[in-house]
Amino acid sequence: MTISISQIDRKHGVKDWLAVPHIVFAGDPVFVPQLDFMEKQRIDPGHAPFFKFGEAAFFVAYRDGKPVGRISAHINRRHLEQYRDATGNFGFFDCVDDREAAQALIDRAAAWLKERGMARMVGPYSYSLNDECGCLVEGFDTPPAILMPHARRFTGRLLEQTGLAKEMDLYVYRTKPATVPRIAKLAERAKRVGDISLRLFDMKRYTQEIELLVEIFNDAWSGNWGFVPFSRPEIDALAAELKPFFRNEYGRFMLVNGKVVGVIVLLPDLNNIIKSFGGKLLPFNWAKLVWALKRETWRSARVPLMGLRREWHTTPQAGGLLAMMAQSMIEQGMTRYDLDWVEYSWVLEINKPMMAFGETLAGPPVKTYRIYAKNI
Secondary structure: OOEEEEEEOOOOOHHHHHHHHHHHOOOOOOOOOOOHHHHHHHOOOOOOHHHHOEEEEEEEEEEOOEEEEEEEEEEEHHHHHHHOOOEEEEEEEEEOOOHHHHHHHHHHHHHHHHHOOOOEEEEOEEOOOOOEEOEEEEOOOOOOOOOOOOOOOOHHHHHHHOOOEEEEEEEEEEEOHHHHHHHHHHHHHHHHOOOEEEEEOOHHHHHHHHHHHHHHHHHHOOOOOOOOOOOHHHHHHHHHHHOOOOOHHHEEEEEEOOEEEEEEEEEEOOHHHHHHHOOOOOOOHHHHHHHHHHHOOOOEEEEEEEEEOHHHOOOOOHHHHHHHHHHHHHHHHHHOOOOOEEEEEEEEOOOHHHHHHHHHHHOOOOEEEEEEEEEO
């Protein structure tokens, strides 16, 4: 039995690219197939914003003619301009428990990167830290939240067998209704700062609100490991993707003495809705999705973004301000939507203050995602 690797594009091989996750996760009760039309757009240079500042190649592994794995290799020019470290990335990695196939995929991605002058590869990123990133290494028994990846228990082992080594871990926290009182005292500390208020996202000024959100995000995360600011194409794509289901109360800005200093965003966990779709919207799943969006029948949600401007990071009130934003979102989620849990993801393992905040908020991490690297 032989392994072969084929490069695919938006016209050739897409069917096999889309089939790989269904093959890898067959029988996995918490796997959530993503919608095929969105997955096609993600690898389409004519649609995905990444291709405005990056290039990528996509590969499928076959054993005796049947797809058994996939991977992307990509170069983010904005990362290279900022760090000048000759580092490329791999992503979208899914593979059955087949060491030879995994090695062939990593070798092909590494060769593509090396041909373009890269000396190191880091991933999985699909396509960057601003997208889905990391390989799940702990927390396999619970479903992934919206825009978070999933993996088999053997996936990390396969990557390590190809010569990749741990670069960084990302932690995920989930809040239950009973944890709301846990942060109430912490939130009280912030009231000594001055005139503090929270305002909802203003959908009448949607574009400006998205730009303000990204401005705060880029400032708050500017000192983080591997961070690259959101670009204009990414901002425009983010605004377009969120608008159909975003509501005023899904976003909040924090003001201190009239100045916006923080932001928090909660996204309904659409994975709960689309899990049974099998990746398809036709013939009737589109109606189920529209109905769910209209009725807001959420059972879980994710906070992908919560932060304060950098000038507040080292202040004694920072934890209290974060707690006030989190408390506001949790109380809304548990009362209006009767959510089972709210996920806060993700937190770098080297970000000790946010790890401490996450554990105060929700206890130990429920999932760990790992980023790997190696020289090529």
